Amino acid sequence: MAFIREFGCWLPEHVVTSEEAGSWVGCDAEWVRNVSGIEERRFAPETDTVAEIAARAGADCLERAGMGAGGIGLVIVASGTGERAFPGPACTAARLLGAAGVPAIDLPMASAGSLFGMALAARLAPAYGAVLVIGAERMSRVVLREPREKGVAILFGDGAGACLISPDAGQAEIVDSVLASDGAFAEDLFLENGAPLKMNGRSVILHASRKIPAAIRSVLHRHSIPAADVQAFLLHQANQNLMDKVAATLGVAPERFFSNIRRYGNTSSASMLIAACEWRRQEGFRAGAPVIFAAFGAGFHWGALLARGV
């Protein structure tokens, strides 16, 4: 068994409005809002590394949990924007957290990385003890690369989210998860070192619109839980229109889908845990109530995780 003990997050102070981001690519703020739901996003200082912002989110999570770094048994850091091919940010983030010596694993996965990290952590926690899962992204570096493309420049922001998964106690039990990957579509969304992000937006939306609801239905079906009984859906904050479409496909009121994309944009692998952190502060787990985490991203990788409030 494994439990979600706490969430944490870190967001930069510098706000970039959709007026500003739209101006880079000849679009107005209303168009940006219509196609994405985004009104602003945040950019980290240029000198901040992925490891540093990952450590800040991790420290926030540990502080909220009332746990020192000595209690961590394993660190997992998901990021698609690490500064170098190796080593990834996980070992540095762990050291910055005061957890040098603890095994630290990188998941070089955009968007779905935190979900995969949580699912892996649920399996690893009984063996390693408390697992700190972090999603951290410096997407502003990608956004600002020339040539700037309309579908990319307006979409992304920086941030980091974290989740502490414990083998023995927490706010919610991780009940089950469904993960999937299909490399047939790897060319539809990819980022090469130093190059602009390449995205076939139509393909991404088409696949995400079908795969996310299918994964959610699959994990709920295993436990005979109707979608209408789910307390909250905490998704990768990719695009407001996509989240609304997933809600409609599942026949669930969109209000059940927690959303903060309006303020932070798409922060890739960080977004689901940042959303979870804010949701926890505003609402939080109810005893016995199911909560769904879900994500889709480059690869394609996608999946859903079912938790139930303790």
Add this chain to the structure above:
Amino acid sequence: MDRRSRLIEIIKKVTKKDAIPAADESLFDSGILDSFALPDLVSALEQEFSVQIPDSDLNPRKFDSVERIEEYLDSRA
């Protein structure tokens, strides 16, 4: 109603636009279809023509014009 007429009715219903596209006209380039209506179009095609479109066939180019959709449906027949 023949298949093409049914197809055009589906496109009009999904896109909520009355424009009737030429058979070889790109539904995306003409502004008739956008990224978020495409999944609805694919689902409507499955329902109307009783076909299961596998994920491996989810390539937007296959659904970019009336002719291409017809070609795809022929391939599934």
